[in-house]
Amino acid sequence: MPLSPVTPEMSRYNFRETEAKWQKIWAERGCDRTSDDPAREKYYVLEMFPYPSGRLHIGHARNYAIGDVLARYKRAKGFNVLHPMGWDAFGLPAENAAIQNNVHPADWTYENIRVMRGQLQLLGLSYDWDREIATCDPDYYRHEQKMFLDFVRAGLAYRKESWVNWDPVDNTVLANEQVIDGKGWRTGATVERRKLTQWFLKITEYTDELQEALNGLDRWPDRVRLMQENWIGRSVGARVSFDIEGRDEPLEVFTTRPDTLFGASFLAVSPDHPLAEELAARNDALAAFVDECRRMGTSEEVIETAEKRGMDTGLRARHPFMPDVALPVHVANFVLMEYGSGAIFGCPAHDQRDLDFARKYDLPVTSVLWPTDAEMLTDERAAALDDALRAQFDADPVQEVDGRGRLMHVGRTAYVDTSRASYRYDLGTLSDGQALSVDAAKDVVVKALEQQGQGEAAIRYRLRDWGVSRQRYWGCPIPVMYRVDDGAMVPVPESDLPVELPKDVDLTKPGNPLENHPTWKHTTCPETGKPAIRETDTFDTFFESSWYFLRFCSPQSADAFDAQAADYWMPVDQYIGGIEHAVLHLLYSRFFTRALNQSGHSVAPEPFAGLMTQGMVVHETYRDADGNWLFPEEVTTIDGKLVTLKDGSPVTKGRLEKMSKSKKNVVGLETVVDGFGADTGRLVLMSDSPPERDLEWSDAGLEGAWRYVNRLWRLVTEPAVPLPPIDAAAPNNLSPAAAELRREVHKTILAVGQDFESFRINRAIARLRELTNVIAATSGRGDGEAWALREALEALTLMIGPVMPHFAEEAWSALGNNNLVTETDWPVADPALAVDEQITMGVQVNGKLRGTVTLPKDADKTTAEGAALAEPNVIRALDGKTVRKVIVVPNRIVNVVAA
RNA sequence: GCCCGCUUGGCGGAAUUGGUAGACGCAAGGGACUUAAAAUCCCUGGGCUUAGGCCAUGCCGGUUCAAGUCCGGCAGCGGGCACCA
Secondary structure (H helix, E strand, O other): OOOOOOOOOOOOOOHHHHHHHHHHHHHHHOOOOOOOOOOOOEEEEEEOOOOOOOOOEHHHHHHHHHHHHHHHHHHHOOOEEEOOOEEOOOOHHHHHHHHHHOOOHHHHHHHHHHHHHHHHHHOOOOOOHHHOEEOOOHHHHHHHHHHHHHHHHOOOEEEEEEEEEEEOOOOEEEOHHHEEOOEEOOOOOEOEEEEEEEEEEOHHHHHHHHHHHHHHOOEOOHHHHHHHHHHHOOEEEEEEEEEEOOOOOOEEEEEOOHHHHHHOOEEEEOOOOHHHHHHHOOOHHHHHHHHHHHOOOOOHHHHHHOOOOEEEEEEEEEOOOOOOOEEEEEEEOOOOOOOOOOEEEEOHHHOHHHHHHHHHHOOOOOOOEEOOOOOOOOHHHHHHHHHHHHHHOOOOOOEEEOOOOOEEEOOOOOOOOOOOOEEOOOEOOEOOOOEOOHHHHHHHHHHHHHHHOOEEEEEEOOOOOEEOEEOOOOOOEOOEEEEOOOOOEEEOOHHHOOOOOOOOOOOOOOOOHHHHOOOOOEEEOOOOOOEEEEOOOEEOOHHHHOOHHHHOOOOOOOOOOOHHHHHHHOOEOEEEEEHHHOOHHHHHHHHHHHHHHHOOOOOOOOOEOEEEEEOOEEEOOEEEOOOOEEOHHHEEEEOOEEEEOOOOOEEEEOOOEEOOHHHOOOOEHHHHHHHHOHHHHHHHHHHOOOOOOOEEOOHHHHHHHHHHHHHHHHHHHOOOOOOOOOOOOOOOOOOHHHHHHHHHHHHHHHHHHHHHHOOOHHHHHHHHHHHHHHHHHOOOOOOOHHHHHHHHHHHHHHHHOOOOHHHHHHHHHHOOOOOOHHHOOOOOOOOOOOOOOEEEEEEEEOOEEEEEEEEEOOOOHHHHHHHHHOOHHHHHHOOOOOEEEEEEEOOOEEEEEEO
16 A cells, blocks of 8 residues: 655644754754763764665664664763764675666765665764765775785785686676576576685684683673574584595594494595595596586585485495494585585484485494483393384384394484483493493593594584685775786785776676776786786675774774774674674674784774664565566555456465565655654654564554654643743642652653663653653643643653654754753653552462452562452452462562462 | 574564563544544453353473463474675
8 A cells, every 4th residue: 555645734743844954953063973082981883884785775774773762862871972874885786786787886886875875864863974984985995905914914814725606607706695596697507616716814713712702792692692603613523534445544534423433334525525536536427426516506505405415436444443344435415525524424323414325325324322211221121122113113114233233223213312322332441232421422432542543532613714705896806916927926015005996897798807807907016026917806795894893983094993992982882783694794893803903903802792683674565476576556455355456467465575676565765754754764663663573564553653743742832731931840749640740750761761771662662652641641730730741741852852853852942942852861760759659469369360459569468468368359269268378479469379 | 404583462562581461552443523534532452251250472291379481392484504795
């Protein structure tokens, strides 16, 4: 349904004039400008800066409005607040737009920035625009080029070969998102993996520290910390080296389950393992298989969900403890070269993936541990377990015999429970069939391996070094060159920075435009004066966002950032953004601060003290009979059925989706701001859901918020009685209604403050609406009511200010104030006034509510119990029963236990 | 495949962190005002029920005087997985 825009005549509160007026006044008075002031306590509020993709929609607006509420609240509480905004301006969409619309990425980007800045300003967000930065500006990226050279010097950046998705038709590297079902998104060609020499940053240097410091981030959501922990993926296990028949070099394997070594029935190496490459060179079938594996994508999801496949190399490995057992060595598509040593041993009985693999290639399955309680695995017990398992796998029995001829039953489900175990093997102190913990069994095996010199305890991490090279144009050039004569890598001298992107490029040609550029890449070595070729790769755009929060502290600094300014402002007190950045951006930033410290800078190691991950704004979607998305304006209802306006064909209502152009469910910012005003939009975005949860956008919600704005405006401009002068003293005696209103005001001040502090903005607004209801119900007639009404309206206006800043200024002014809400302190609650005198307590009988009693606050237990037992409904419920016990929770509840 | 999150009326959500489930709002129904509409204001509202009650926070179990909240199991939906940002 299209919105019915509000015309100024219809509204009593004229948001059009009002919002423009106050935005102008704030700008003129520099309300949002911030300067370093060590005498004042600082507060740094930061919302993740946007990629300038085109236009803002209300999903973006929510993110920034949440930050603005906090910034304005903290300012009112007396903090020196830094609240900056900028643009994460390098990235793939600019190149795509360039190709599609024949526009230069820079022009496209800067135009988007211009439009989006204007949109942000419409919302009345209190940014210090003097600090605005755009990462594609050479004044910005020159600093990160220098940082990179510092990293190179500190040994934190290095080059190595790494795999990329390669489109063989376009001759270009593809991002994971450009690979759709294994094909290039534009050409449809089957994507290959290719090896390129690329730059890496040594994030693994800080693996342990990055993990351990997570514990100190107590103002981060638990789930983000957990996601980072999983990402770092510390796993404790063992390195095992297997001798290979006919080869001198043993094969190194990492395992987290050394206790299952006796159940090993095969080894598997990654298709990218040097051994696989070596063997493929003289084995055509194997080479074909390796090639096929390389046609898969590079993402973990693709590799893990692909059908598990392998090929026997013909090599045989000797089991470290059972010299007569020869294990086949396979190349398998599910083994990742990047993790561990790129080789595993498979124990099918106790790993589901290994079992699937073993079933497929008919490899032995040998159980080594059994589910038991902590008792000895006697022959009788083993027989009973055998029976139990036989029954369990009756439908799909697969019989196996272990090395000593005992029957084992493992079907299609691996036994992976590690909480209780008995082992079947003998080793040193471990006697056959002893019950012992998995950890103890691991120790036994590892010690035995160490004695034989065939392994040791080891810790491996999932975290890999951060590959920062991108074969793309629209990014920050990597400031190095390679001498033509000897191929040596030479850093660009600092005095030659920045290495600027050339503007004259042709993006329509296949391949990397910088590589195709006729002149830019050719230069001379500053050391020898001989010809050199520039690095034509650019940085991953996460490079820019890993330090922008530092630049905001001193955006004009000749250095990347001013140490004193950073010392004052850092860390960011509250960072706000989407959960999609839970790992990469947030982890890279945490790495950057550490890397900077190691390369000559000095900053606090943790960049973000507090983190809030806000939910998405979702909106309804529509699709026609063919499944094509439709705009809501293309849909109407006839006879209760959804049909298209065009030809009346049936339409189905899809589920709520994150706003996106492709799903045609975007609600533009202008629709809201032009029709109802920025404040009304902000109110909806803040009130309908808790910030961290998804928000369902609806036009009805917008209209409801608009009604509230006008209701509030009428209460301020047309109070029940004329309000007393602004400086009138409180009357000596207040009527009960006036006293009740005061109590409500002071309770609300306390509650709203707590709610804002803890990001429960939706609840703060609910409390303000409750206060509004009490104000509306106050007649203004009784003794002191007019005075209490003024106090209430002023407090309400100040408290709604962070959410609806323009409205609050206008109302504040209408109440006769001649200063700004923006320059006024947060109202102070009188705790004595903010307390209820009477408390209504529930009375339960055997846990079921039977009545309520109203008592003075803090009434003692005896009083409460007496009142509860005298309550008529309670008496009836107790009829014929004997009271056994009475539980009284003061000011809360009474529970009478009776039988 | 692995990891994570979510699930409360017709709807968005509250619930002082174990203590009166449904605050506040949206949508709805009824009424007032109006020639009429819009706007505004007032009232009603989880379900079943004859009084009394009974049943209700995705499902099944458990702990407790007391469970939306804690524990165990299950289901459904959503998100992330290293070159989107």
